[in-house]
Amino acid sequence: MATGALSQQETEDRLRELPGWSVTDGRLARTYRLGTHFAAAALVVHVARIQDESNHHSELTLGYNTVAVAVRTHDAGGALTEKDFALARRVEEIAPSHGAS
Numbered sequence: 001m002a003t004g005a006l007s008q009q010e011t012e013d014r015l016r017e018l019p020g021w022s023v024t025d026g027r028l029a030r031t032y033r034l035g036t037h038f039a040a041a042a043l044v045v046h047v048a049r050i051q052d053e054s055n056h057h058s059e060l061t062l063g064y065n066t067v068a069v070a071v072r073t074h075d076a077g078g079a080l081t082e083k084d085f086a087l088a089r090r091v092e093e094i095a096p097s098h099g100a101s
Ligand SMILES: C[C@H](O)[C@H](O)[C@H]1CNC2=NC(N)=NC(=O)C2=N1
Pocket: 055, 056, 057, 058, 071, 072, 073, 074, 075, 076
């Protein structure tokens, strides 16, 4: 997958397909809310596995019934790349199975 920095327009186009996600402090980010703290912890583990599989790792913060995901590409000087959006789409696919919203 290409790891070049996305332009502002490319970033906006991709964000439109990912409701709930935003660019915050230069990172592609979303916070999920879950029914229980344990469910939130399970989502963290699932996302961690996806990240290892794809060798792309976000900041992953377990809060009180929340999970915050924030990612950028260090290998591209901290820019947003296709890898960040691919990870976000994968997380979106599995989050509902944990009751995340
Ligand atoms: C060598 C290895 O591919 C790199 O260190 C990977 C690992 N995980 C990564 N994760 C993220 N978010 N950005 C990167 O640039 C990155 N690089």
